[in-house]
Amino acid sequence: MGLRIGSKAPDFEADTTVGPIKFHDYVGEGWAILFSHPKDFTPVCTTELGAVAKLKPEFDKRNVKVLGLSVDPVSDHQRWIGDIKDVTGYLPEYPLIGDSDLAIAKLYDMLPEEAGSSSQGRTAADNLTVRTVYIVDPDKAIKAQLAYPMTSGRNFDEILRLVDSLQLTAKHKVATPANWKQGEDVIIAGSVSNEEAKEKYPAGWQSPKPYLRIVPQPK
Structure with missing residues (x-):
């Protein structure tokens, strides 16, 4: 294997x-x-x-x-x-x-x-x-x-970007969209319910589709 x-x-x-x-x-x-x-x-x-x-x-x-x-x-x-x-x-x-x-x-x-x-x-x-x-x-x-x-x-700039994504998503329950860079908006992970998301993001989120919840990058 x-x-x-x-x-x-x-x-x-x-x-x-x-x-x-x-x-x-x-x-x-x-x-x-x-x-x-x-x-x-x-x-x-x-x-x-x-x-x-x-x-x-x-x-x-x-x-x-x-x-x-x-x-x-x-x-x-x-x-x-x-x-x-x-x-x-x-x-x-x-x-x-x-x-x-x-x-x-x-x-x-x-x-x-x-x-x-x-x-x-x-x-x-x-x-x-x-x-x-x-x-x-x-x-x-x-x-x-x-x-x-x-x-x-x-492309080691891309590998550095990937490290940023991996470290961010390991710390927070988020995912990063295509071409994401440090400081840009992220996606609330699918494993997070709307109820849990409301507690973490009381200001709400953008949702162009029900399965896509976009928020600022957490600190």
Whole structure:
């Protein structure tokens, strides 16, 4: 059975560019984003790692630990991060996880068991399914997962927006509409009765349809 939204994010121990970590302990009581790459020294991934380094202060504000994973050893990662700084202007100071035995890629259902046990000799095309983003909550549950092809760079502004939605809806009984951004109106969750909603929102709500109840974003 593969990982799904609501699944427990598997724990693991690994070497990284900031030293050994145990995933659940490293995340602690906060949130986490684990995003993976099929190979070091690949063009799209180089731009992505720099984009995340640029946004790291925003993730820090939201108590989100960011971790990158690539199917290569840490020694390769250490050489690669210099290229990332040269290309993007930003140095990744978050952990880049070494997965040269493919164990974590398999644990997270990104590679099949028959993929072998070594990154040596494998190309990015061999690892093309190692392109997933997992967002993990403080209970270590997977709250969202997104998979991208190698030719499409990920939009980390959108991933930051998704984190804002997940954190808001975890705290309040609301949902966020299409293209929602921080500070915009939200939707009262379907699990909330009208009676309960009247207590929380005494000023009422907009209701273009009986099943759609729109209110200002709660603080």
